[in-house]
Amino acid sequence: MVIDVPGMGMEMAEQPVFLLGEGLNALEPAAFETEAEFQALLARHPRILDFGSLADGRPLRLVLVAREMRVPTSNESGSTYWLDHLFVDADGVPTLVEVKRAADTRIRREVVGQMLDYAANGARYWPAALLQRTFEETCAVDGRPLEDAYQELLHGQSPEEFWATVEERLAAGRMRLLFVADRIPLELRAIVEFLNRQLRQTDVYAVELTQYRGSGDHRVLVPRVHGEVATANKTQSRSGQTGRKWTRADMDAALQSRNPDQRQVALALLDHAEAAGRPVGNGAAYPSFSVYFPAFGREVPVWTLSLREDPAKDDLAFSFGSITHHLGSEATSTFADALPAVGGLQQKLVAQRTKGFKGWPAVSLAALAGDPEAVRQVLAAIEQLMRHGSA
Structure with a gap:
């Protein structure tokens, strides 16, 4: 220099x-x-x-x-x-x-x-x-x-x-x-x-x-x-922010300000992650968790839950690039088909299909909370993906 x-x-x-x-x-x-x-x-x-x-x-x-x-x-x-x-x-x-x-x-x-x-x-x-x-x-x-x-x-x-x-x-x-x-x-x-x-x-x-x-x-x-x-x-x-990782306690605290339906959706996702995967707190400016699930002997990032400053923007995003990279396009396509058709998610997945499933499509927590079956479908789709990864 x-x-x-x-x-x-x-x-x-x-x-x-x-x-x-x-x-x-x-x-x-x-x-x-x-x-x-x-x-x-x-x-x-x-x-x-x-x-x-x-x-x-x-x-x-x-x-x-x-x-x-x-x-x-x-x-x-x-x-x-x-x-x-x-x-x-x-x-x-x-x-x-x-x-x-x-x-x-x-x-x-x-x-x-x-x-x-x-x-x-x-x-x-x-x-x-x-x-x-x-x-x-x-x-x-x-x-x-x-x-x-x-x-x-x-x-x-x-x-x-x-x-x-x-x-x-x-x-x-x-x-x-x-x-x-x-x-x-x-x-x-x-x-x-x-x-x-x-x-x-x-x-x-x-x-x-x-x-x-x-x-x-x-x-x-x-x-x-x-x-x-x-x-x-x-x-x-x-x-003071360098290397900050959000914890489950942080997520639970942030969810206290959400309406009961959105809080229930987020807690179901986090509880499932702790039971079946490995949740990792992110270093984002807002409370955020990414979850890794085991597949073919490796840990694959599948979804990220983000709680924004505006609760209306809280979302669940799916790491299709990682899923495709580790599990292949056929398993990713099956996973996409099993996800719920709420909040414009299906339209995003149709677009993803034409691009080879390499993006990061998201659905709002509000949309998931508005359909009683939506979270169950998400969790079932994840379970199906995990079974493919353990086959």
Whole structure:
């Protein structure tokens, strides 16, 4: 990282740097020839972006999930956006990266709107199973053994638990947004610093990566990071929430403010989860539980119950991406057929079927509470799915 020296203006960026060995070799500023070259460099060498540290003080080490990551805009439509890079760290915090050269006029304002689109829709439509599958496919393409790749991330967790944490971070807005360019315009720097002050959970940075080339293969890359001051100022206010996991007692307390019918639905789901599965409190900003059920010797995330600030928005969401990944499309289709036709859920499942069951369809607790048979159907569908997984 380069530290700005007081009194030195931006004109210094045009000065050479010098490599001293057997002689003195001047390395001159050199632009990246193409955006693709720029992107490939970051994918191969993510340590260029490793600034800061993890929650426990360990150095940050970003690991590539995917280059050109699909970003859906809804459960019903196809993917219309492509994020340049998605990385993740050992705390399960995702890092979204957009790369632009200074010659691209979109680096000033348009790229900000793009990034916010990616962050908002990725948080909604990147289930844990999709992220895990994408990461493992990237490792296979790059020829990197999964054992080596996961060694940097898991630290005693299972892969499923780790990616569930990543999904929770996304849902809670815990992520980093990085704008990377060979020159950061003042307009973009101002926007980044403003966003970083305003966004409580999300950290926003602009990384200016200057390249110097000399004779032969000599090459120097110098990153300069903008936005760290605003991040440091908000870290203390956020530190009390880091790693927060909701407990069953938290869920029970939150349910006291719900009407009796919705409370009965939620308690039936939670009691069944404790008896037959493994409920895990999420790190979302609102009380939330995800439940894993055993299947083929692994624990599969099946549903998440979320109690929002507005009780009308309380919902039960099904992890179809994970179910499909672990149990196959036939078992997922049977599961979908067994779910109740309430609250628009069936219409969502029809749309899911056309997309290969990779989304996260949800139904409100109010809709489930309005049909006396709905919860029984949900629990029966889960039991049927578990029997398939134990066969």
